Amino acid sequence: MLTKRIIPCLDIKDGRTVKGVNFENIRDAGDPIELGALYAAQGADELVFLDITATNERRKTLSELVTRIARHVNIPFTVGGGIASVEDVSVLLNAGADKVSVNTAAFRNPPLLNELAREFGSQCIVLAIDTRFEDGDWFVYLNGGRVKTDTRTEDWAKEAVDRGAGEILLTSMNNDGTKQGFALDITGRLSQNLNVPVIASGGAGTMEHFADVFEKAQADAALAASIFHYKEMEIPALKNYLYQKGIQIRF
Numbered sequence: 001m002l003t004k005r006i007i008p009c010l011d012i013k014d015g016r017t018v019k020g021v022n023f024e025n026i027r028d029a030g031d032p033i034e035l036g037a038l039y040a041a042q043g044a045d046e047l048v049f050l051d052i053t054a055t056n057e058r059r060k061t062l063s064e065l066v067t068r069i070a071r072h073v074n075i076p077f078t079v080g081g082g083i084a085s086v087e088d089v090s091v092l093l094n095a096g097a098d099k100v101s102v103n104t105a106a107f108r109n110p111p112l113l114n115e116l117a118r119e120f121g122s123q124c125i126v127l128a129i130d131t132r133f134e135d136g137d138w139f140v141y142l143n144g145g146r147v148k149t150d151t152r153t154e155d156w157a158k159e160a161v162d163r164g165a166g167e168i169l170l171t172s173m174n175n176d177g178t179k180q181g182f183a184l185d186i187t188g189r190l191s192q193n194l195n196v197p198v199i200a201s202g203g204a205g206t207m208e209h210f211a212d213v214f215e216k217a218q219a220d221a222a223l224a225a226s227i228f229h230y231k232e233m234e235i236p237a238l239k240n241y242l243y244q245k246g247i248q249i250r251f
Contacts, residue, residue: 005221051081070096117164127165179205188217
């Protein structure tokens, strides 16, 4: 059995780590490089760095920041935000990123996923999906949660995997920042119906929430932000709790 992964997420705006609730009310949470190095030392399995305004402001994630992160962080990390071409991915991987996360650009131009998987391999292509439950189903949102689509999340996830996405990073906008728990239903549906790992994101507030998303929704990894940034939960304690629950975890 593969071990479950704990992944701190650092949303970056203007070079700083920020956090909001339901994708709004953004506030500062610290220096991304310092936080990343701290989480690596504490035993995080991977890190995700997302430039949350890159797509909306039509600019690229700064490769200089990735270079600095790679210099200070010794665990795998994923970078996302404004990635729209083979060239963008090449720059970030060459700067030291292990994986890249694509979202809006892939939805607008699905063949991009085929192209990236062919060029770099599916293992380093993560499809990020921001989803909201409304009108009786889960729908895809774009541009950092600002633009609604009429596409069902399950439909888009399946197409993306068929095109070469090697992992799904699923963020529930309903749960994001609420600390009320992950969206177990949609996470479970994707985990059970896709043949690639699913990372659950949005809603972590207690250690029980992590256990639930691993046991009930069968997620491969769980991502969280504010509970780590504001030291409400320490990674070693979380991993010890999950281990005690019989969940396969890497120390």
